[in-house]
Amino acid sequence: xxxxxxxxxxxxxxxxxxxxxxxxxxxxxxxxxxxxxxxxxxxxxxxxxxxxxxxxxxxxxxxxxxxxxxxxxxxxxxxxxxxxxxxxxxxxxxxxxxxxxxxxxxxxxxxxxxxxxxxxxxxxxxxxxxxxxxxxxxxxxxxxxxxxxxxxxxxxxxxxxxxxxxxxxxxxxxxxxxxxxxxxxxxxxxxxxxxxxxxxxxxxxxxxxxxxxxxxxxxxxxxxxxxxxxxxxxxxxxxxxxxxxxxxxxxxxxxxxxxxxxxxxxxxxxxxxxxxxxxxxxxxxxxxxxxxxxxxxxxxxxxxxxxxxxxxxxxxxxxxxxxxxxxxxxxxxxxxxxxxxxxxxxxxxxxxxxxxxxxxxxxxxxxxxxxxxxxxxxxxxxxxxxxxxxxxxxxxxxxxxxxxxxxxxxxxxxxxxxxxxxxxxx
Numbered sequence: 001x002x003x004x005x006x007x008x009x010x011x012x013x014x015x016x017x018x019x020x021x022x023x024x025x026x027x028x029x030x031x032x033x034x035x036x037x038x039x040x041x042x043x044x045x046x047x048x049x050x051x052x053x054x055x056x057x058x059x060x061x062x063x064x065x066x067x068x069x070x071x072x073x074x075x076x077x078x079x080x081x082x083x084x085x086x087x088x089x090x091x092x093x094x095x096x097x098x099x100x101x102x103x104x105x106x107x108x109x110x111x112x113x114x115x116x117x118x119x120x121x122x123x124x125x126x127x128x129x130x131x132x133x134x135x136x137x138x139x140x141x142x143x144x145x146x147x148x149x150x151x152x153x154x155x156x157x158x159x160x161x162x163x164x165x166x167x168x169x170x171x172x173x174x175x176x177x178x179x180x181x182x183x184x185x186x187x188x189x190x191x192x193x194x195x196x197x198x199x200x201x202x203x204x205x206x207x208x209x210x211x212x213x214x215x216x217x218x219x220x221x222x223x224x225x226x227x228x229x230x231x232x233x234x235x236x237x238x239x240x241x242x243x244x245x246x247x248x249x250x251x252x253x254x255x256x257x258x259x260x261x262x263x264x265x266x267x268x269x270x271x272x273x274x275x276x277x278x279x280x281x282x283x284x285x286x287x288x289x290x291x292x293x294x295x296x297x298x299x300x301x302x303x304x305x306x307x308x309x310x311x312x313x314x315x316x317x318x319x320x321x322x323x324x325x326x327x328x329x330x331x332x333x334x335x336x337x338x339x340x341x342x343x344x345x346x347x348x349x350x351x352x353x354x355x356x357x358x359x360x361x362x363x364x365x366x367x368x369x370x371x372x373x374x375x376x377x378x379x380x381x382x383x384x385x386x387x388x389x390x391x392x393x394x395x396x397x398x399x400x401x402x403x404x405x406x407x408x409x410x411x412x413x414x415x416x417x418x419x420x421x422x423x424x425x426x
Contacts, residue, residue, distance in 0.1 A: 042090035042107070045403045047304065049083045050075050050252070055229030056086075063127030063163055064088050064109050069199065069222060069230050071252055072118045074298040082301025085308060087112040087396075087403035091173050094143075096150070098177070105130055105138070106164075106176035110405060112396060114145065114172045115312040115360040116299045119252060120201055121167035121222045126176050128162050134271035136178045137185050140166040143173045145394075146314040146357060150175075151217065154186045154237035167221045169296050184211045187265035188276035189236045193223035195282035200249040202236070202281060203292040205260055210240035218294065223281065235276055240265050246292035247284045256286040299359065303347045305366035306400050307425055309375060313393040313410075318355035318383035321393060321410050324417045325363050328371025328425075333363050334378075334417075342369050352383040360396075368425050378417035379410040389413070397423060 046058040050073045059065040066086050075082045091108040098104055106126050126140060138157065141150035153166035155176075164176055193200050204218045216239045224230035243265070247258040261284065267275050302310075311323040323346070324334040331340045338346040348362045375395065382388045395406045408420055 042109075043088055043403065045085055045087040045398060045401050047083050047085050048073055050081045050301070054227055055224075057229070058086050058088060060088050060090075062090070062107075063125070063161060064090070065123075065125035065163075065165075066111055067123040067125070067165075067230070069120060069122065069224065070227070071199070072120045072122050074116070074119050074301050075252065076302075077300040083304055084113065084116065084301055085304050085398045085403065087398070089403060089405055093407075094173055096175065102177050102179045104175055105178045108173050108175045110173045111171040112403060112405065113310065113360070114170070114394065114396075115310070115358050116301075117170050117296045119298045120199070121169055121220050123165050123167050124171075124174055125158075125161075125163050125165040126174060128164060128176060132157060132159070132162065135181045137181050138164055138176060138178045140164055141175055141177055142168060142171075145172050146316065153219070154239075156235070156237070169220065181270065183268055184213075184240070185268040185270075186237045187240045187267055188269040188274070189238060189263060189265065190276040190278050191221070191223055191234060191236050192278070192280045193232045193282045194226065195280070196225055196232075196249070198225050198249045199223065199227075199230075200247055200281050200284075200286075201292075201295070202279070203246045203248055203257075203294050204238075204243060205246050205292065205294050206244040208242050210266065216241070220295070232282075235269075237269060238265055240268065245279070246294065247281045247286065248292045248295060249286050255289075255291040257288050257290065257292045258284045258286050259288065302360070302362040303345060303364040304398065305364045305368070307368040307373070308362065308364040308396075308398040309373075310360040310362045310396045311377065311393060312358060312360040312396070313391050314358050315385070315388070315391060316357060317385040317388065318352050319379075319385060319388060319391050320350070320352045320355070320381040320383055321361070321391060322349075322378040322380045322417065323361040323363060324376035324378060326374040326376070328369050328373065343367060352381055355383065370425055373423050373425060374419055375421045375423065376417035377408065377410050377420045379412050379414060382412060395421065397421075399423060399425060 042062045044060045048056045048068045056068045073082050089110040091110045094108050140153045140155040155164040155166040201222045203220045224232045226232050243263040244260040250256045333344045344365045346363045350359045389412045
């Protein structure tokens with residue numbers, strides 16, 4: 001039987017800061033000569049589709065894991081079955097600034113893709129090399145790629161694997177932090193979906209924190225209908241306070257939800273004082289159409305194959321970067337030539353007139369020709385942001401089941417697309 005213990009998360013957005021590689025202004029995109037990916041034991045890639053049944057676990061030899069429940073992968077923009085190459089990379093280049101009293105207690109892992117919002121929460125797990133202590137607060141942090149601030153997620157501890165797990169709608173670099181336990185720590189909600197025949201999510205609609213310094217910014221989590229690999233009854237750890245919760249369920253295209261449910265958490269959870277507020281969601285009536293109002297809008301899945309190259313950048317103001325790839329045969333794929341004779345396709349272009357912050361440009365080949373591919377980046381237009389002259393970006397390459405992420409900076413000083421990376425497909 002799996003042994004799980006609560007982990008009291010210290011919630012405070014003002015804490016950790018993230019520094020991306022390759023930042024700064026230059027006349028050419030500045031490549032990071034040390035990519036995020038390291039040895040095979042700390043990386044993994046696996047495809048999961050919208051119609052993949054059950055729960056799919058993508059796991060590294062070191063114990064980092066992504067768990068994808070059925071239906072979490074969004075459909076394509078045309079409503080077809082979507083497929084995503086999920087990946088885990090150990091990030092040895094990211095620098096984090098820790099607040100006073102907090103220790104980073106794990107490696108940093110980049111879970112991917114980082115430019116997708118899923119249909120439902122997925123779970124991320126980070127291994128811990130230390131000895132678990134009930135007198136510490138452990139928190140998983142997701143770095144917001146736009147602000148650089150680390151968002152805290154209260155997590156569950158698995159004693160069998162000495163690891164911590166949290167649920168999230170989207171990815172980026174993640175890590176584990178700890179600090180001494182305090183009475184301001186998170187409390188517990190015991191969520192039970194065991195009486196339901198469908199998967200259900202609980203979404204935070206409104207909240208008032210008992211301790212305003214908690215810095216909480218909302219949370220959601222998913223419970224199964226009893227399917228193997230995902231819990232239908234477990235504890236959920238949230239900051240102390242009062243909440244209005246919404247329960248959501250149903251098929252992808254026919255979501256339904258409940259009226260608001262009040263929940264109060266007025267004491268911290270501790271290993272020696274396991275006090276939880278009960279929330280039986282299996283019996284809640286889902287009598288209102290559509291998803292909960294605070295559920296995020298999923299990102300349509302893009303194409304993938306034996307080779308997928310994606311460019312993403314993060315800016316609140318619209319910025320238009322362009323991805324160019326020259327195939328081994330010499331044909332250029334970009335926004336004016338979106339389909340190549342060799343089967344390459346640009347299926348997403350993030351441009352000024354329909355810009356979405358963080359949405360990737362994507363070129364893929366189902367069966368790519370062997371040889372060298374030259375990847376170029378163009379700072380095409382700063383749209384209405386005339387003061388922006390450079391933009392950091394991430395380039396994610398999935399090459400026959402191996403994912404590598406590179407960071408760089410595009411500059412307006414270039415008058416044409418600049419070569420950023422050359423890769424080889426065998």
